[in-house]
Amino acid sequence: MANSGLLKRLGRMLTEDLDEIEDGRIQRECQAHGAQRAVDCARGDEATMVGELRSVETCSRNTKSGVVAEFFDGTDTVVLKWMGRNRIPGIEPGRRVTIRGRVANADGMKVVYNPYYELHATEE
Template sequence: MTRSRDDGYWRRLIRRLTSDEEQLDADELARRSAASGCRKVGDCASGEKAAVLGRLRSVALCPAATTPTVEAELFDGTEGMTLIWLGRRRIPGIQPGRTLRAWGRISERDGRKVLYNPYYELQTSG
């Protein structure tokens, strides 16, 4: 039995009609990340250099006795990663809902993937 090209179209259409908004957004983020040549957060391992693309879910100032930090959760449609800028209180453009590409050496803190002082590029919303 041969499948036609239309099978893929109908399957995608049914999925779009039956999926919730959050899942569709996650799928779009994952597609955009793959198209940019970035790696999935889930495929990154501690100690590797990697570039990831995703949307910031949260941004927080974490004042400490010695060094303040800006911490942001980046979600690429598959998994989250924490971005931490040491010695910063605010970074223009780093705000929830913003899409960015970040790269550096992956670390791990409390079982979560982390990029310390990552290089980054703010992305346009398109």
């Protein structure tokens, strides 16, 4: 009977969407760190979340928009905005981070302005 469970897991792994597998992996890692899920955070909440940066945009020297990153924890996307910065070493796509800050809403998206962040070690 133990083989039955193994076959079910193997069948699920072979047929499940790769994005769903990756989302599940990120969610399990967030739970292991005791972090909040982005989907559960609402405007005004002070949140600590663990996830990865999917995209990072930096401003040019002529504009003052700062660094904008798309953070994903497997449940929801949060926009991170560092105002007055034109680049932040280590803030790059694919990087795993822990962020802390107050959640706001802008244009229907969850946003954290000037979040405190901790970079996780890269896996090389």
